[in-house]
Each structure stands twice: as structure tokens, then as C-alpha cells.
Amino acid sequence: MKSYQGYLIDLDGTIYAGKTRIPTAEKFVQELVKLDFPFLILTNNATSSPQQVAERLNLHYDIPVKANHVYTSVLALIDYLKLYHLNQSIHVVGEESFKQMIVDAGFMLDQTRLAEVVVQGLDRFSTYQTLNEAALAIRRGATFLTTNEDHSIPTEDGFAPGSGAITAFLSFTTQVNPTIVGKPHHHIFDGAIQTLGFERDAILMIGDNYSTDILGGIQAGVDTLHVQTGVTSKEALRQYSIQPTYTIKDLSYWSLPK
Ligand SMILES: [Mg+2]
Numbered sequence: 001m002k003s004y005q006g007y008l009i010d011l012d013g014t015i016y017a018g019k020t021r022i023p024t025a026e027k028f029v030q031e032l033v034k035l036d037f038p039f040l041i042l043t044n045n046a047t048s049s050p051q052q053v054a055e056r057l058n059l060h061y062d063i064p065v066k067a068n069h070v071y072t073s074v075l076a077l078i079d080y081l082k083l084y085h086l087n088q089s090i091h092v093v094g095e096e097s098f099k100q101m102i103v104d105a106g107f108m109l110d111q112t113r114l115a116e117v118v119v120q121g122l123d124r125f126s127t128y129q130t131l132n133e134a135a136l137a138i139r140r141g142a143t144f145l146t147t148n149e150d151h152s153i154p155t156e157d158g159f160a161p162g163s164g165a166i167t168a169f170l171s172f173t174t175q176v177n178p179t180i181v182g183k184p185h186h187h188i189f190d191g192a193i194q195t196l197g198f199e200r201d202a203i204l205m206i207g208d209n210y211s212t213d214i215l216g217g218i219q220a221g222v223d224t225l226h227v228q229t230g231v232t233s234k235e236a237l238r239q240y241s242i243q244p245t246y247t248i249k250d251l252s253y254w255s256l257p258k
Pocket residue numbers: 010011012013014207208209230
């Protein structure tokens with residue numbers, strides 16, 4: 001088996017399944033930390049900071065990661081802004097940690113129609129007025145970027161509208177489609193690969209969902225490892241013409257680098 005220098009690892013369905021723990025995955029991540037093996041947890045989640053994701057993994061699961069092990073769609077969006085929109089004013093349709101991360105990255109917030117870039121993620125507190133202001137900015141020509149296109153998110157009450165539902169609202173009224181940075185789009189992979197600092201052929205993407213993790217990994221030019229602990233079952237995987245590099249029942253079947 002080929003040896004890799006770094007891993008990109010999905011979160012839900014791969015290292016836990018909602019509130020359910022996946023002991024084989026916890027052991028896998030514990031081993032990686034012990035070996036000091038380079039990896040990044042890659043998540044489309046835009047409502048938690050890397051610090052908050054790491055704290056949750058330490059607290060509710062036995063997953064001893066630090067904030068710098070976590071690469072979210074907001075970090076990917078910030079890396080994108082640094083490349084293409086440096087020194088521009090940013091209107092954030094998103095929650096507190098998202099706004100704070102934009103400010104901490106050195107960008108100027110402008111929550112009005114005069115902003116030069118509108119960035120949007122899941123915002124559970126948005127109102128008609130806040131969305132109208134963002135829509136007016138987009139109509140005036142602001143660049144429109146979003147963290148991910150998840151149409152719904154699982155909650156205790158069932159599926160709730162996801163980030164993509166807010167995107168649909170803004171796109172429908174402005175007739176402008178955004179650039180999406182999250183999985184399966186290449187920007188989050190490009191940013192994470194750059195952060196890991198290895199060549200693409202030395203990186204393995206590990207995930208449960210064919211249409212985000214595996215497809216995104218294939219399109220980003222990295223090898224892929226599908227785990228059968230989440231969204232895409234072994235049977236469902238067969239329908240796809242382009243297969244992942246590997247598929248395994250769970251992460252106990254993967255031999256770690258020595
Ligand atoms: Mg997943």
C-alpha cells in the first residue's frame with residue numbers, strides 16, 4: 001500500500017456519527033496524534049470556529065485534537081479572500097464566530113449594501129432586513145461567496161434549513177450565483193493542501209460521503225479513502241463510475257504509517 005505524508009479527514013460520519021461515537025475512528029485519530037502524523041479535519045461547518053470544533057471533539061468524544069488540526073469552510077473562505085479580495089470590505093451573512101474570524105484575519109466588516117464582498121454561511125439569526133442589505137450589496141456588484149451548499153442540517157427536531165437555503169434566498173432575488181468554497185468544491189481542498197504543505201500525490205482524503213468528500217478529493221487530485229460508517233454505504237458506492245482509491249468498513253481496517 002502506498003504511504004502518505006498527510007491526511008484530510010471528514011468529521012460527521014467519519015470520526016463520529018452525529019451524537020453516536022465511532023470507537024474505531026477515535027482510536028485512529030488518537031494514534032495519529034500520538035505519532036504526530038500531519039492531518040487536517042476538513043468540515044463545511046461555518047458556525048463553529050476551529051477552536052470550538054476542537055473543544056467539542058475533546059469534550060464529547062475521546063478525540064484529542066487541537067484547533068490547528070481543524071480546517072473549516074470559513075478558514076477556506078478566508079484563505080480565498082486573502083488571495084483574491086485583500087483589502088476589500090466584507091459583509092458577513094453568518095454567525096458570531098464567522099464574523100470574528102473575518103475580523104481576526106484583518107478584514108474590515110461592512111454590514112451594509114456598500115460592502116465589496118458578501119460572504120455567506122449558515123446564519124440562524126438572519127432576518128429579512130439583514131438579508132435584504134446583503135442582497136442590495138450583491139445587486140450593486142459585490143462579489144458573492146458562500147461557505148457550503150448544504151441544503152439541510154440534522155437537528156433534534158429533524159432536518160433544518162442549511163446554508164444553501166439562505167444562498168437560495170439571496171440567489172433567487174439577485175439572480176447571482178455565488179462561488180462556493182466548501183466541499184466538494186476545490187477551494188477548501190486547495191486551502192487545506194496548502195496548509196498541510198505536501199504534494200497532492202502524498203495526501204489522502206478520508207470521508208464517508210461520496211458526493212462531498214470522495215468526489216471533492218478526486219476532483220482535487222488526491223487519493224481517497226471511503227469509510228462505510230456514514231452517508232454512503234458500500235452498496236450505494238457501487239453506482240458511481242469513478243471509485244475512491246480505497247473503501248473500508250471502518251478505520252480499524254486502515255494500517256497507520258509506522
Ligand atoms: Mg461526512
